[in-house]
Amino acid sequence: MKQTVVSMTDVQALLDARVIWAEALTIIKEKVSQPSYQAWFCSIHPTVEGNTFVLETSSAFAAEWLRNRYFYLITDALVEVAAEIRYVEIRSTLLEDIPLEFGNDDTHMERQSQKSIYTRLRHMEEKLDTVLFLLQREKMS
Numbered sequence: 001m002k003q004t005v006v007s008m009t010d011v012q013a014l015l016d017a018r019v020i021w022a023e024a025l026t027i028i029k030e031k032v033s034q035p036s037y038q039a040w041f042c043s044i045h046p047t048v049e050g051n052t053f054v055l056e057t058s059s060a061f062a063a064e065w066l067r068n069r070y071f072y073l074i075t076d077a078l079v080e081v082a083a084e085i086r087y088v089e090i091r092s093t094l095l096e097d098i099p100l101e102f103g104n105d106d107t108h109m110e111r112q113s114q115k116s117i118y119t120r121l122r123h124m125e126e127k128l129d130t131v132l133f134l135l136q137r138e139k140m141s
Helices: 008-029 034-041 060-081 106-140
Strands: 045-049 052-057 087-092
Touching (some): 008 034, 008 052, 008 060, 034 060, 052 060, 060 087, 060 106, 087 106
Parallel strands (some): 052 087
Antiparallel strands (some): 045 052
8 A cells, every 4th residue: 555655744735725725715705706606616626836826626617617706806806815926826636637538559558648748838828927927916916
């Protein structure tokens, strides 16, 4: 049985992410309707990966919905709570785990490679959105 070793730094980062997200949720709750809050925000799991604050949802649809409709609200709330946040990523926990197709042929490897490139591009796009948002916010202050 494989055992995962987790450092105390990782544990502290996870605890910090949960505290920051809980504070951000209090801000978000004031700005969205109760049904929207319950539907879209209550099941998000926060983590930190390097210098990126990651919000994970249980479906690709929810992640896309949050990115398209609430990205700036979420980013603004997170930065209000923790000004040191530089990147925010919203993603599905399932997206990375689902293979596009099964098999060991070249087509499978090519599709996996395409999926990997798409995922990296999406992550870079989210980081760019966060940076642009923060620059605009700084300019307005």
